[in-house]
Ligand SMILES: *[C@@H]1O[C@H](CO)[C@@H](O)[C@H](O)[C@H]1NC(C)=O
């Protein structure tokens with residue numbers, strides 16, 4: 001498959017150049033940056049900023065990579081920013097859920113304290129806990145019955161998040177609804193599904209990995225099938241946008257999330273029939289955590305993920 005070799009190529013390239021830390025741009029707040037040659041849009045997306053903190057993002061075009069450096073020392077219970085890269089464009093069209101036959105999400109990322117990137121695939125555990133960091137790392141898939149809306153975060157009626165990392169126990173929307181929605185294992189990793197609406201009225205599905213996946217290269221189409229084959233969404237719901245980034249809630253000091261590798265590979269065609277588990281299989285959660293505040297055709301190859309360095 002063409003997309004497989006492409007991902008491997010990117011991974012090798014990053015390894016060879018690791019340590020150079022050369023960035024094409026640094027943007028902060030609500031700005032965005034488009035790498036036109038690769039159709040990638042980078043956005044620090046400090047959509048809920050307060051004046052105590054900041055969100056910046058440094059981007060390298062080739063190979064695509066970004067570092068997201070931030071600090072939000074107040075308001076533990078809410079997302080302040082979602083620095084991310086958009087991996088699909090409106091030109092790529094849309095694909096109905098039932099026509100996603102393969103969707104591989106690939107990334108290697110790191111998270112740690114300070115304003116410099118940590119080694120790829122690592123978590124600075126002691127630093128994260130010392131700074132009381134609350135954040136996640138997620139791919140975000142936007143969908144709508146109307147293909148025009150499916151390309152836009154704020155218009156799409158549905159969002160399917162895949163959390164590959166969680167720090168400080170952020171709760172997904174719908175964490176307190178035991179009636180929804182079951183679990184599925186992909187690549188040996190168990191994911192649990194939650195469903196709830198955000199303030200904008202978007203229905204958000206959240207798949208959470210049982211442990212942090214700092215190096216992930218898996219076909220997650222079973223997670224998509226679990227949703228529509230169980231009737232949680234109509235099968236003709238159109239997917240129009242996939243992004244990758246981190247939702248930043250809180251930290252007493254500076255944090256840097258690095259994504260030196262990201263890629264998606266989508267193959268369309270009638271989805272192969274996979275067995276899906278039941279949607280009601282989760283014991284009601286009582287654990288303490290951070291309550292949520294509320295976000296392609298033929299053989300299509302789209303995507304990449306990123307990394308960049310920001311020095312304060
Ligand atoms: C991810 O790593 C952090 C820091 O070590 C840890 O506190 C957290 O529980 C981990 N998340 C999962 C889902 O295991």
Ligand SMILES: *[C@@H]1O[C@H](CO)[C@@H](O)[C@H](O)[C@H]1NC(C)=O
Nearest residue numbers: 182183192277278281282283
């Ligand atoms: C996962 O789902 C199965 C049923 O498919 C259920 O027996 C099991 O308890 C679930 N695991 C968790 C952690 O919820």
Ligand SMILES: *[C@@H]1O[C@H](CO)[C@@H](O)[C@H](O)[C@H]1NC(C)=O
Nearest residue numbers: 096099268269270297298299
């Ligand atoms: C499903 O995928 C096939 C193969 O790419 C394509 O020919 C067909 O038009 C798609 N169907 C829909 C409804 O998008």
